[in-house]
Amino acid sequence: MAGSDVEKIKARLNIADVVGQYVPLKKAGRNYTARCPFHKERTPSFFVSPERGTYMCFGCGEKGDAFSFVQKMEGSDFPTVLAQLAEKAGVTLEHRAPKRPEDKQKEEHLREVCEDAAVFFEAKLAERKDVQEYLRKRGVEPTTKAVWRLGYAPAAWEELSKHLFAKGFSKEHIVEAGFAIRSEKKPGEIFDRFRGRIIFPIMDTGGRVVAVSGRYFEKVHGSRDDDEPAKYVNSPETLLFKKSRILYGFDRAKQAIRKADCILLVEGQFDLILAHQSGLPFTVALSGTALTQEHLSLLGRFSKRLILALDADQAGLRSGLKSTIMALKDGFEVKVPTFPEGKDPADLAGQNSELLKAAIRTSKPAVEFFLDAVRDSLPVGRHGDDRAYERLVEAQVLPLIAALKSRIEQAHFVSLVAARLKVPEDAVMAEVAKRPALTEPTENLQPVAPTMPELSSFERAVGMLLYHFSGGEKDGPMHKRLIELVGIERVQTLEEKLMPHAEALRFSFDSECDASENEVDVVGDMLRRVEEHTVGEELSQAGEDTKKITELARRQQELRKRVST
Incomplete structure (x- = not known):
């Protein structure tokens, strides 16, 4: 059945190898770390544990195993990922029960x-x-x-x-x-x-x-x-086909996109297959719809560099402008190739694949492309009409600058526009600033959900010991030791509080062990922390019982002198 299939696959696959196909991992003690692929962050907070076969992000709280990771990265259902990882692991899936919902x-x-x-x-x-x-x-x-x-x-x-x-x-x-x-x-x-x-x-x-x-x-x-x-x-939208989520050719292009760190987005099926045939395997196409936020979310997991191959007609430019603004707001670097009038990627590839490759290589940053394109869109008799050009730039190009995440990039393109229009840079920047919805200059960091509540040193120590050893089993030796130290009721109360954060506590334990390079010392220190806390609580509740106070004080002194094993 599927359960035993999963265990066989997990036994044969190292989760670090699976995750490493999607994000670059760096060794960090017994684990690996990376920038989380599920939210934007500057400092790596995403950890992968080969020992446990799990991953955990301390920023956004995403966690799971190799199966859930691939499902989230590729937007696939569990049966698809099961078959995919089974093939990778060399596991033959057992026959599944014919009775389904x-x-x-x-x-x-x-x-x-x-x-x-x-x-x-x-x-x-x-x-x-x-x-x-x-x-x-x-x-x-x-x-x-x-x-x-x-x-x-x-x-x-x-x-x-x-x-x-x-x-x-x-x-x-x-x-x-x-x-x-x-x-x-x-x-x-x-x-x-x-x-x-x-x-x-x-x-x-x-x-x-x-x-x-x-x-x-x-x-x-x-x-x-x-x-x-x-x-x-x-095809119309069906149970299987959602136009806003599926990109034509993505199943074949995704690994090439990751390798090249680049996406070529085209509009038609002929454009796509001839681009692949021409040696551009990182090409995908829309499936009868405009570019959506869901498309960008899917693509952004693989690369943030987008080359938008537009049809050269006015309809193509209008839709391309909307797509570019959306992509820039989402943090993509967007470039646009220039094709001869009346030609599309399929035409160039069919004529000579090198023509298409050359056009892609010489793609311009989107702002530069549209600066040229809006002038070319003026009627023949108005190509020298500076006021008409200024109005088009203000309406169509400045929103692109406003969508940029970087102030430095904004300043660069403001300078470029000012030079083209022969107006002061301050005037251009003032117009850009009028678009507050698009002008957030810093990286769009998603708000992160805390993965654990604020815990005392005592609670963290109990949690790390409880969930590192035997996964918190009730009859495990560490569970029994903690009951001896703090009492069964206290352990049960802490279990209720800490259970949702078990995986985070396991990774915290790993981090402390990596820092000391000696797991025995770490465990001894944690047990000592737990016992010191317990003795301290008993002292505060001893009242005027001199005999009890003396005994507890003696235990405190002993704890400070020895390393508990």
């Missing part, structure tokens, strides 16, 4: 529909030489076609639906997976959503098909001659 069964059925549809489209592409020739002319190589699982949706109304229905899928599941539409004219009937289109399967972070995008290729049989089909048709 209803929603889980539905999700599995939809995944099967998506995969079978993708296989169907691939087979249909293999039958169409004319579609293959079109792809060849666009510059798509056979290996690229196979790697990205390109397919073709026949120009018929029900071919896919009939195929899936014959394989045992219900009409309801075919519709809910996004591959068919219910007929209004014929109640109870469905017809294919994708017809006469080149198909690009869209994968989740684990590489499983969850949706498709279809580019128009030919008219559907029986359609009217005056019909103007959309150039692209995308």
